[in-house]
Amino acid sequence: MLRSSFFFALLGLPLVPVLAQNSTPELGQLSGNFQLNSQIYLRDSLIDPLGEAYPDERLRAAGFLNLTYTRGNFRAGIRYENYQNNIIGLPEGFQGQGIPYRYARYTKDGLDVTAGNFYEQFGSGLVFRAYEERGLGLDNALDGVRLIYDGAPGITFKGLIGKQRLYFGMGDGIVRGADMEVNLNELTGNYGGTNVIIGGSFVSRFQNAQSPIYNLPENVANGGLRFNLITPHLNWFVEGAYKSQDPNSSNSYIFKPGKALYSNLSYTRGSLGLILGYKYYDNFLYRSQREGQFTELLINYLPPLAELHTYTLPALYSYNVQANGETGFQAEVSYRFEDGSFLGGKYGTLVNLNFSHSKALDKDFTYRYTDSLGTDSTISGTDGYTTGWPGFGDITYARDFNVEVKTKLSSRVKGTFSYYNFAYNRSALLDGVVDDRITPSTDIKIVHVNAFVADVLWRISMQNSIRFEGQLMLTEQDRGSWAMLLAEYSMAPHWFVALQNSYNFGNPNPDLRVHYPILSLGYTQGSTKFQFTYGRQQQGVFCVGGICRVVPASNGFSLLITSNF
Amino acid sequence: MPRSIFLLLAFSLVLNLGLAQEKVPTVPLKKLNGETLSSDSIQNSGKPIVLSFWATWCKPCIRELNAIHDWYDQWQEETGVKLVAISIDDSRNSSRVRPFIASQGWDYQVYLDENQALKRGLNVNNIPHTFLLNGQGEVVWQHTGYMPGDEAHLYEAIQKVAAGKSLD
Numbered sequence: 001m002l003r004s005s006f007f008f009a010l011l012g013l014p015l016v017p018v019l020a021q022n023s024t025p026e027l028g029q030l031s032g033n034f035q036l037n038s039q040i041y042l043r044d045s046l047i048d049p050l051g052e053a054y055p056d057e058r059l060r061a062a063g064f065l066n067l068t069y070t071r072g073n074f075r076a077g078i079r080y081e082n083y084q085n086n087i088i089g090l091p092e093g094f095q096g097q098g099i100p101y102r103y104a105r106y107t108k109d110g111l112d113v114t115a116g117n118f119y120e121q122f123g124s125g126l127v128f129r130a131y132e133e134r135g136l137g138l139d140n141a142l143d144g145v146r147l148i149y150d151g152a153p154g155i156t157f158k159g160l161i162g163k164q165r166l167y168f169g170m171g172d173g174i175v176r177g178a179d180m181e182v183n184l185n186e187l188t189g190n191y192g193g194t195n196v197i198i199g200g201s202f203v204s205r206f207q208n209a210q211s212p213i214y215n216l217p218e219n220v221a222n223g224g225l226r227f228n229l230i231t232p233h234l235n236w237f238v239e240g241a242y243k244s245q246d247p248n249s250s251n252s253y254i255f256k257p258g259k260a261l262y263s264n265l266s267y268t269r270g271s272l273g274l275i276l277g278y279k280y281y282d283n284f285l286y287r288s289q290r291e292g293q294f295t296e297l298l299i300n301y302l303p304p305l306a307e308l309h310t311y312t313l314p315a316l317y318s319y320n321v322q323a324n325g326e327t328g329f330q331a332e333v334s335y336r337f338e339d340g341s342f343l344g345g346k347y348g349t350l351v352n353l354n355f356s357h358s359k360a361l362d363k364d365f366t367y368r369y370t371d372s373l374g375t376d377s378t379i380s381g382t383d384g385y386t387t388g389w390p391g392f393g394d395i396t397y398a399r400d401f402n403v404e405v406k407t408k409l410s411s412r413v414k415g416t417f418s419y420y421n422f423a424y425n426r427s428a429l430l431d432g433v434v435d436d437r438i439t440p441s442t443d444i445k446i447v448h449v450n451a452f453v454a455d456v457l458w459r460i461s462m463q464n465s466i467r468f469e470g471q472l473m474l475t476e477q478d479r480g481s482w483a484m485l486l487a488e489y490s491m492a493p494h495w496f497v498a499l500q501n502s503y504n505f506g507n508p509n510p511d512l513r514v515h516y517p518i519l520s521l522g523y524t525q526g527s528t529k530f531q532f533t534y535g536r537q538q539q540g541v542f543c544v545g546g547i548c549r550v551v552p553a554s555n556g557f558s559l560l561i562t563s564n565f
Numbered sequence: 566m567p568r569s570i571f572l573l574l575a576f577s578l579v580l581n582l583g584l585a586q587e588k589v590p591t592v593p594l595k596k597l598n599g600e601t602l603s604s605d606s607i608q609n610s611g612k613p614i615v616l617s618f619w620a621t622w623c624k625p626c627i628r629e630l631n632a633i634h635d636w637y638d639q640w641q642e643e644t645g646v647k648l649v650a651i652s653i654d655d656s657r658n659s660s661r662v663r664p665f666i667a668s669q670g671w672d673y674q675v676y677l678d679e680n681q682a683l684k685r686g687l688n689v690n691n692i693p694h695t696f697l698l699n700g701q702g703e704v705v706w707q708h709t710g711y712m713p714g715d716e717a718h719l720y721e722a723i724q725k726v727a728a729g730k731s732l733d
Contacts, residue, residue: 031587033688066688070590107591121680124656131655131680150593156601183600195599230599235663264660273664303657308622332661334668350668457628457713465713492714527694527707562690564707 028071033564035134036063037087044555046514047536053088053554062086062094078102089551090137091294093167100168101141110151117141120160122179122201125301126241126260126284127224130164138295141165142175154187155180164288164297171297173288177203197228205288205299214253214381220246222258222286222300238263241284247380248290251283251324252436254384258283262303271336277305278329282361282387285323305330306356307400309420311453312502313473313482316540317424319358319398324434327391328358347408354402360395360428360435361387379436395438396446399423412459420451426478447477463492474506481506496522502538528563586703589616590686594651595677597663602676604683611700612645613726615719617673618684618692620654621665626693629711633719634671640720644727650675653684653692695719699726706732 038061043054061084068077079101083094103116119141122128132139144162158179163170181199185191202223209216224241243258261280266273279302286300305328306319334352337344363385367377379385400422408414426445427433438444451473459465469486486500502516518535539553591605607614615633619626630650633640640646650673652662659677666675678684687696690709697706697719706722708715725732 029587031688033690035690068686068688070588073591075590119680119682119685121656129680150601156593186600193598197599228599232598235599235660237660266660266664268664268667271668271670273661273668275661275664277660301656303655305657308657310622310624332664334664336668336670352668455624459713461714462717463714490712490714492712493708493718496712522710524708524710524712527709529709562709564688564690564694564709 026071028069028074030067030069031565032065032067033562034063034065035560035562036061037558037560038062039087039554039556039558041088041554041556044536044553046511047516047539047553047555053552055085055088057085060085060087062090073108074104074106076102076104086137088554091167093296094137096168098168100139100165110149112146112148112150114146117143117165118146118160118162120146120158121301122158122177122203123199123224123226123239124237124262124303126239126262127201127222127300128177128179128203129301130299131301136295138298139165140295140298143170144175153189154183154185164299166289166292166297171287171289171292173205173207173297175203175205175288175299177201193232195228195230197230199226199228200224201226203286203299205286207289214247216247216290217245220244220286224260233267233269235266235268236264243284243286246283246286246290248285248287249293250285250287251384252378252434253380254283254382256283256383256385258286260284260302262305271334271338273332273334275332276329277331277356279303279305279358280327280389280391281321281323282325282391283323283384304358306358306398307354307402311418311455311469311471312486312500313471313484314402314420314422314449314451314453316473316482316538317422317429317447317449319400320429322358322360322397322428322435325361325363325387326358326397327361327393328356328397330354330356345407347411349405349407352404352406354404355400357399358397360393360397360438361391362393363387363435365436385436393435395425395428395435395444396423397425397428409456414457416453416455418451418453418455420449420453422449423447424449445477447475449473449475465490465492469500476506479504479507479512494523494525496520498522504538527565529561531560533558533560586701586705587687588702588704589698590683592678592682592686594683595679597666597675597677604686605702607649607676608702609645609647609700612647613700613723614698614702615646615648615723616651616687616696616698617648618651618653618678618689618694620652620692621658621661622654623692625711627669628713629693629695629716630671630673631669632711632713632716634669634673636716636720637672640723644723646723646727648673651678651683652676653678653681655679697722697726 040059041054064079064081066079078099080099082097086094101117105114119130130140130142142162146160148158150156161176179201184196204219204221206219209218222243226239228237239262241260245255247253247255259282264277266275281302287297288299289297302321304319304321309315309318332354337349339348365379365385366382368382370376370378402420404418406416424447426447454470457467467488471484473482482504484502488498490496498520500518505513507513516536516538520533522531534557536555540551589604593601594604693711694709696704699705
């Protein structure tokens with residue numbers, strides 16, 4: 001109640017003088033959006049023998065409403081959220097209802113002040129990124145105060161303090177941060193097509209420590225420097241960061257400081273694009289509370305530098321950043337063969353090649369014996385391990401090669417054809433086995449995959465079209481091979497209907513060689529969309545931005561409504 | 566708590582009667598050359614603007630921008646419309662945006678909204694999401710999702726707005 005009255009006070013504030021003067025041509029604007037996702041679950045003992053995806057409630061629904069008020073330089077907003085209870089596969093911590101997000105903000109003379117909840121990012125996010133990914137149930141908004149000043153040309157300063165959201169509450173830690181970015185060309189007024197941007201950020205989190213075992217640091221600092229050179233053809237970005245001792249439950253309470261280096265170089269000329277990326281993350285998970293799990297209370301973001309698989313079957317194996325230690329690189333080439341050329345055909349052809357490799361760091365672990373016999377050991381309480389640079393370890397987390405060819409087959413038919421060849425470390429990326437346990441073990445499950453995807457769009461008329469997807473994913477490991485077919489018919493601007501079926505024909509267990517059919521029906525009216533789905537959803541990993549969650553297999557009806565006003 | 570929500574909704578409905586058309590909120594965006602610009606500097610000297618939210622990983626977004634690309638020269642000639650494509654790619658993919666556009670051959674103005682401040686400011690739920698702004702920068706039409714053929718409806722709206730007609 002306290003929170004909502006706080007908001008009323010904020011909302012009412014700018015209106016008071018206007019209403020009092022009783023001359024109000026401009027009352028400001030009100031806008032917002034709404035989403036509701038509800039599911040009715042059906043018991044399916046074949047794909048879900050333990051009933052994990054069959055909740056007692058039978059029906060669950062989750063949704064939110066955002067309301068934003070703007071008047072001139074002033075802006076205020078709230079978000080009401082409701083989870084009765086949360087949809088299966090999303091974090092169970094979101095339960096009940098409330099207004100976990102409300103803010104007021106104004107900008108004047110280059111100063112931008114926010115009080116309440118806000119999202120923010122410094123550089124590439126290595127040091128600080130507060131953001132939301134609703135699809136993952138990730139929301140680490142800060143509740144506090146933020147100042148941004150960009151009144152002087154070429155300089156942007158940001159400062160913030162607050163606590164992070166944890167479901168309908170707050171994490172224990174206090175987060176303080178500052179960032180400065182300088183665009184040298186804007187600063188000196190020297191524009192010549194080349195831009196040099198430098199930046200630095202510093203964040204510190206404070207959390208009380210009362211451990212009887214360890215002398216835990218209460219303040220943990222994380223600082224980074226970045227450099228970006230941009231010419232008409234080239235873009236080189238590099239950011240390095242260092243984190244002080246941060247023993248926490250995710251790194252097994254080791255006292256080693258963290259290091260991170262991330263760099264990206266891209267070159268563009270005509271239709272040719274080249275990208276090279278490099279990452280080195282050593283013990284770089286950073287939360288505002290030592291005991292946080294999963295996607296809770298993350299302060300920073302580590303770019304995964306691996307291709308995001310978007311087609312259903314390859315997306316069953318998506319890359320998940322290993323913040324405790326990984327290094328790797330990515331290379332990508334894209335080129336468009338022009339219309340009428342030998343390789344371009346009549347309408348032109350676009351080719352994209354991508355290769356990435358992520359490995360564990362080469363770690364030499366430091367153990368401490370916890371019993372007098374010297375048999376039970378742990379890395380907790382020590383520096384954990386030693387490693388060097390470049391530090392490529394023996395264990396591969398993921399190696400991925402893929403090719404995509406996009407072309408027009410006729411004036412009405414377009415096709416995208418992809419081939420994937422990848423190796424995926426199931427133990428680390430799906431089962432969550434941490435590397436101090438993988439290294440001594442010989443039992444690492446690597447899944448080797450070859451996959452093909454054809455995606456063809458046929459425009460029957462201006463308003464009517466059919467899209468087909470055929471996918472084949474071959475592997476001897478894990479759940480074996482899969483095939484998938486999809487047909488989607490759409491009638492712009494309102495209707496679409498789609499039918500898809502995935503078939504796990506290669507499952508080593510013959511009883512699990514089952515079909516997963518899904519029927520979807522959608523209706524769009526302007527910015528409002530209704531989508532109805534019925535079918536069997538396979539167990540999988542759903543990832544956004546290199547952060548993933550495991551979604552159990554389920555069966556049932558769902559209705560999704562989104563709208564915007 | 567639920568009571569306060571109803572109060573708030575009722576309050577907002579009352580307010581709505583006297584409210585102005587939605588405008589694009591002022592948030593910082595990034596140009597592809599690294600310079601920052603404020604979203605309120607997106608202008609087209611009194612002509613309509615299409616604001617299209619997309620990302621390099623969003624297939625329907627790319628389909629939509631490609632479909633519009635086939636007609637873009639003609640649209641510009643007939644109505645003076647300008648399309649501004651707002652990429653919500655985060656630091657994972659933002660370095661891919663420039664090479665991606667080059668390979669697609671798009672000649673749109675493209676800005677980066679790396680931490681989704683503009684997306685949030687315009688209450689976008691999912692992408693693709695397309696807004697049409699009139700000459701005064703007010704949101705007069707919007708559409709979520711993309712189905713082949715939607716671009717024809719967008720263009721009908723653009724033509725009306727360019728001619729100063731109401732969309733109702």
